[in-house]
Amino acid sequence: MAMLKRNKNKIEAGHETDLDVTDLTASKPYVPESKKPKKDNTHWLYIGVIIAVVAGIVFGLVAPDVAKEFKVVGTTFVRLITMMIVPVIFCTIVLGIGSVRAAASVGKAGGIALTYFIAMSTFALAIGLGVGNLIEPGSNLNIEASKDAVAQFTSGAKQEGEGVVGFIQSIIPDTFFSSLTSGSVLQTLFIALLVGFAVQSLGKTGDGILRAIEAIQKLVFKVLYMVLWLAPIGAFGAMAGVVGSTGAKAVGQMMLLMLAFYITCILFICIVLGSVLAIFTRFNIFKLMKYLGKEYLLIVATSSSESALPNLMRKMEHLGIHKATVGIVVPTGYSFNLDGTAIYLTMSAIFISDAMNKPMGLGEQIGLLVFMMIASKGAAGVSGAGIATLAAGLQSHRPELLDGVGVIVGIDRFMSEARALTNFTGNAVATLLVATWTKTVDRQRVSDVLNGKIPYHPQDDDVEVDLKNPSVEVKEDFPHTPQPDVEAIEKLTLEEQSSSK
DSSP: HHHHHHHHHHHTTTOOOOGGGGGGSSSSSOOOOOOSOOOEHHHHHHHHHHHHHHHHHHHHOOOOHHHHTTTTHHHHHHHHHHHHHHHHHHHHHHHHHHHHHHHHOOHHHHHHHHHHHHHHHHHHHHHHHHHHHHHHHHTTTOOOHHHHHHHHHHHHHHHHTTHHHHHHHHHHHHSGGGGGOOHHHHHHHHHHHHHHHHHHTGGGGGGGHHHHHHHHHHHHHHHHHHTTHHHHHHHHHHHHHHHHHHHHHHHHHHHHHHHHHHHHHHHHIIIIHHHHHHHOOOOOOOHHHHHHHHHHHHHHHHHSSGHHHHHHHHHHHTTTTOOHHHHHHHHHHHHOOOHHHHHHHHHHHHHHHHHHHHHOOOHHHHHHHHHHHHTTTTTTTTHHHHHHHHHHHHHHHHHGGGHHHHHHHHHHHHHHHHHHHHHHHHHHHHHHHHHHTTTOOOOHHHHHHHSSSSSSOOTOOOOOOBBBOOOOEEOSSSSSSSOOOOHHHHHHHHHHHHOOO
């Protein structure tokens, strides 16, 4: 009877469907898809930070006594960044180990690429430390640490005062999950390394775990991206507080850091990468950079090398490098070959320690270098990941320096382009080097392409940018921690072997 009544109501209402109204209730949580394509509007954040930095400097110079009180705004923003350290480190390390395993399992190219990446990024970290110690940016600014940071450092010093054994014991968490809640970065790093290697040892069984961690990583970086939109407020407070306390001298020291960083990155690309490329491949770094000119504009628009990943892979293949080599080197390089980020991390750490009048000794710098060498792997080219990794390094070694990160926030946006461009160039050079060493490159085609004889024709899926409105459509097909697709590469190799018979 009830069914007949329901059908009668449907007919009277003019419905022709058999769908019951109760079926319109979702049986599981649902996130509606955006009707418009997602855009990366980072350029507006960049403009906002510029305005906030200038306003903070002017406020600090005009009303220094009042501006000092705004330091808490910058400190609060640093706490938001610090909040993201543990999930960022955990996800990137676990997935980064997967990238290592994937690269190492696909033959000679993967092993050579990993060896080169580790050597070059370590060298870049050392260059950052060397330049930082040479120019001593931030010296005598005397930025004061908050009481909370000092207390945290004091408690940490007690643990490390027991010697090497006590330090090792402090890395081991009380429980597995306490490493993710205690705020100890070294404990998080330790557990992340264990989880990463354990998941890889599970084989195919671990695929589901990795997919879950990858989904969590996307969520974490989305939250970090949201936090970064508060950067103008944090930058204003930090700049006003620092300039109000130290005067115009602070502006000069920050300008010195930015100038030194840009010069270091330029010299690293032109001299270090250029020399390595010329010695081993006899190709010209400037011709390669000209070939990748549009990708450089894309990176400048987004302050991240992540957006140019698909373009770089297609252009490297067009250049004459074997598809499998491109598929191995480029994704792995985005996780492990972050030369610009390496220089930024160590130079910024030296700046903060000098600015707070708490310089790091040689042993602390070496320890920081080792930590950064591990923690920066897997951070990819995501905008904001660099400053989170910097905060993680300081929190693990010198927690009382964390307040200084607020000053870096104000100028981080100005350094992000140089950082991303250096990362990108380093990966392009690495692809050519590995292809040369594994003999998977058509040298004549490379020469013709770089000389303009075989131009690259843009593909439909290439990411483009309009400098008048540099909002870039977000490509969600590529993960934040890219790695080679082992099955696809093996399938490609088998197809080529069968066709050659």
